[in-house]
Amino acid sequence: MQIGIIGLGLIGGSIAKTLKQINAGHSDIVAFDNNIEVLNKAKEEGIINKISPAIGSEFSDCNVIFICTPVADIVSIVNTLLKYVSRDYCIITDVGSTKYNILKEVNPLLKNKNVFFIGGHPMTGSEKSGYDASTDYLFENAYYVLTPFNDTPEFIIFILQKVIERLGAIPIIIPSDVHDKATATISHVPHIIASALVNLVKHSDTKERFLHTLAAGGFKDITRIASADPIMWENISFANKEEITKVIEHFINILNSFKDSLELDNKQKIFDFFEEAKLYRNTFRDGIHSTFVKTYTMFIDVKDYPGSIASVATLLSNNSINIRDIGIVNHREFEAGILRIVFSTEDHRLKAHELLLYHNYKVYY
Numbered sequence: 001m002q003i004g005i006i007g008l009g010l011i012g013g014s015i016a017k018t019l020k021q022i023n024a025g026h027s028d029i030v031a032f033d034n035n036i037e038v039l040n041k042a043k044e045e046g047i048i049n050k051i052s053p054a055i056g057s058e059f060s061d062c063n064v065i066f067i068c069t070p071v072a073d074i075v076s077i078v079n080t081l082l083k084y085v086s087r088d089y090c091i092i093t094d095v096g097s098t099k100y101n102i103l104k105e106v107n108p109l110l111k112n113k114n115v116f117f118i119g120g121h122p123m124t125g126s127e128k129s130g131y132d133a134s135t136d137y138l139f140e141n142a143y144y145v146l147t148p149f150n151d152t153p154e155f156i157i158f159i160l161q162k163v164i165e166r167l168g169a170i171p172i173i174i175p176s177d178v179h180d181k182a183t184a185t186i187s188h189v190p191h192i193i194a195s196a197l198v199n200l201v202k203h204s205d206t207k208e209r210f211l212h213t214l215a216a217g218g219f220k221d222i223t224r225i226a227s228a229d230p231i232m233w234e235n236i237s238f239a240n241k242e243e244i245t246k247v248i249e250h251f252i253n254i255l256n257s258f259k260d261s262l263e264l265d266n267k268q269k270i271f272d273f274f275e276e277a278k279l280y281r282n283t284f285r286d287g288i289h290s291t292f293v294k295t296y297t298m299f300i301d302v303k304d305y306p307g308s309i310a311s312v313a314t315l316l317s318n319n320s321i322n323i324r325d326i327g328i329v330n331h332r333e334f335e336a337g338i339l340r341i342v343f344s345t346e347d348h349r350l351k352a353h354e355l356l357l358y359h360n361y362k363v364y365y
Helices: 010-023 036-044 071-081 100-109 154-166 176-204 210-214 218-222 230-239 241-263 267-281 308-318 346-358
Strands: 002-006 028-032 064-067 090-094 115-122 143-148 170-173 296-301 323-328 339-343 362-364
Touching: 002 010, 010 028, 010 036, 010 154, 028 036, 064 071, 064 154, 071 090, 071 100, 071 230, 090 154, 100 115, 100 176, 115 154, 115 176, 143 154, 143 176, 154 170, 176 210, 176 218, 176 230, 176 241, 230 241, 241 267, 296 346, 308 323, 308 339, 308 346, 339 346, 346 362
Parallel strands: 002 028, 002 064, 064 090, 090 115, 143 170
Antiparallel strands: 115 143, 296 339, 296 362, 323 339
16 A cells, blocks of 8 residues: 655654554555655655655555645645545545544545545644654554545545554544534643633732642643643644634633522532532543542553553552553543553652653653
């Protein structure tokens, strides 16, 4: 199979490395990136087979092309690719964090019956970026959303699903508008809220910085995602503007309702508010306790092979380190690590951190 990759950053580089690692040379990969040094490095490492100096005829024989660029560039790249692709079939897909508007703009461009576009969004990432941060295991057990058009042939969807599965990811097919609403609710607005909470503390602090000192505990845990790249989140905010504004409005209504209940001394509504959240939070699949309960979490890069989780758990147990919860993270966009471990105390987390580093694990928290 001929694979094309446009953009050899964290995601594009990881796609290339993973396909090369699992296929042992059975997939030919042609790639383009604005950084020629990255392309040369990938070629020297044997990760890609061919360098494309531009988005052009080098991609004409590709069966699947991944566009791994900022959302704002995707539609124009699709339009350029359509001038060159000439296989019996070609699937073009992207990795952008929003889907509906992209599909809406791409749809009128698809005049060649042998060329198909399927929106894609791997729910994985890292606090680092660029080709050097890419790995051959970034996608293992991560959800990978696919948003095909309603008239996309089933066999075309099946082909891309199989490629995604070969990356080690879990493909999920949902409508593009549902995807954008979901990501606005569970990812985009939570990042905005985390940043807003941090800014609230900053602007409310005293000259002695008492709030800053007190916020170093649980507050730091629940606002960890506020440390993300501002440029990336500026782009994401505008790319999904419509859904984000709807979710923010809904969130404001929830806060106003809570505020009204407080002012009216309505204890039952306040209790119901927290109980509803607690009960629903407890149904989440990963089993990790609510972020508002003090926990000590760590993320570890591990390859997904039989016994990988057990080896980490055994190492910690043999050193008298108590684990509160452990599991693979399926949705980990903008977070590093694949294996998540929750400890009961900060002391155990610190001991685990030192021990795992000594045994050459990559650890984040």
